[in-house]
Amino acid sequence: MSWKEHVRAVEPYVPGEQPAEKNIIKLNTNENPYPPAPGVRKALAELQAEDMRLYPDPTAGLLVEKLAEEYRVKKEQIFVGVGSDDVLAMAFLTFFNGEDPILFPDVSYSFYEVWADCFRVPYKEIPLTEDWQIDPDDYTVKNGGILFPNPNAPTGIAMPLDGIRKILDANRDVVVIVDEAYVDFGAESALPLLEEYDNLLVVQTFSKSRSMAGMRIGFAMGNEELIRCLSDVRYSFNSYTMNRPSILAGAAALEDRAYFRHTVQTIINTRDSVKEELEEMGFFCLDSRANFLFVTHPDMAASELFRKLRERGMYVRYFARPRIDNYLRITIGTTKQMQVFLDTVRLILQGKR
Numbered sequence: 599m600s601w602k603e604h605v606r607a608v609e610p611y612v613p614g615e616q617p618a619e620k621n622i623i624k625l626n627t628n629e630n631p632y633p634p635a636p637g638v639r640k641a642l643a644e645l646q647a648e649d650m651r652l653y654p655d656p657t658a659g660l661l662v663e664k665l666a667e668e669y670r671v672k673k674e675q676i677f678v679g680v681g682s683d684d685v686l687a688m689a690f691l692t693f694f695n696g697e698d699p700i701l702f703p704d705v706s707y708s709f710y711e712v713w714a715d716c717f718r719v720p721y722k723e724i725p726l727t728e729d730w731q732i733d734p735d736d737y738t739v740k741n742g743g744i745l746f747p748n749p750n751a752p753t754g755i756a757m758p759l760d761g762i763r764k765i766l767d768a769n770r771d772v773v774v775i776v777d778e779a780y781v782d783f784g785a786e787s788a789l790p791l792l793e794e795y796d797n798l799l800v801v802q803t804f805s806k807s808r809s810m811a812g813m814r815i816g817f818a819m820g821n822e823e824l825i826r827c828l829s830d831v832r833y834s835f836n837s838y839t840m841n842r843p844s845i846l847a848g849a850a851a852l853e854d855r856a857y858f859r860h861t862v863q864t865i866i867n868t869r870d871s872v873k874e875e876l877e878e879m880g881f882f883c884l885d886s887r888a889n890f891l892f893v894t895h896p897d898m899a900a901s902e903l904f905r906k907l908r909e910r911g912m913y914v915r916y917f918a919r920p921r922i923d924n925y926l927r928i929t930i931g932t933t934k935q936m937q938v939f940l941d942t943v944r945l946i947l948q949g950k951r
């Protein structure tokens with residue numbers, strides 16, 4: 599007998615690299631290239647080490663209140679966690695405990711299958727269509743729950759609200775989770791459907807559109823009953839999930855709508871012009887509504903381009919996975935970074951360097 603027989607063996611999720619060097623152009627983990635709203639800096643500057651002596655508010659009340667205001671839902675309809683990864687993990691633990699497989703797309707956020715394995719949840723991957731869409735008609739098989747990102751990752755393709763409605767109509771008895779990590783960059787949020795569907799959970803994050811990946815703030819919105827179930831599980835796991843700096847910084851970020859809109863719009867504009875330039879170079883780019891582009895080139899393998907970019911200090915994301923192993927996911931950086939990136943790609947393609 600060995601303790602090894604009783605280990606929860608899992609194949610871990612592999613996050614994108616976080617290089618220590620400073621002069622890397624880092625387009626590999628969909629971080630926002632712009633700083634958080636100025637109010638965040640102020641909130642953090644006012645923090646006192648002395649304040650850390652006490653536990654934080656277990657309800658993260660200040661943050662929840664601001665979120666309720668911003669998204670026009672009741673406080674009781676909001677659940678917060680340490681990044682949306684934490685929120686999603688709690689949702690797996692809370693809602694996916696049946697015998698039937700949960701469903702998610704085959705090309706999607708690869709963390710889903712890691713949680714399913716980790717929590718021993720049976721799952722079935724539903725292939726995206728040939729043109730990378732989630733087809734709602736494929737989500738009518740018997741299942742124990744459904745989750746998908748909208749826009750999807752790493753494709754960036756968004757599903758219109760009537761598609762989501764179709765999935766919800768066919769699945770009234772299980773929890774349907776829409777992971778809206780990138781929704782602010784141009785997709786329609788499923789939030790308006792909350793009133794009609796008590797089994798819908800909408801998950802969002804401060805990591806991308808609010809430039810706060812390092813703070814780890816995620817949240818879910820849904821029917822009060824769903825949120826109560828999530829909270830019960832969380833309080834049975836770790837009751838002080840949100841630390842003091844995160845609660846204050848998150849609340850401060852929500853106060854500055856103008857800054858939020860401006861930075862998000864800048865990234866959208868950059869994305870659209872970078873897409874045009876890549877297409878002129880012969881790339882095929884999916885129609886992204888996120889802060890990244892998913893692209894392939896007929897004349898150079900994605901793995902090779904990935905390597906050559908890396909040698910030149912430019913990190914993008916490459917997934918050696920079925921169907922997508924000839925694609926690169928490129929996070930949208932500042933306009934300046936993207937100009938350097940495009941120039942480098944052009945030179946690599948011309949074989950000049």
Ligand SMILES: *Cc1c(COP(=O)(O)O)cnc(C)c1O
Pocket residue numbers: 628680681682683684707747751777779802803804805811814815816
């Ligand atoms: C980035 C991302 C998340 C997780 O983000 P957090 O930093 O944990 O909030 C969740 N889902 C998708 C699809 C993502 O791309």
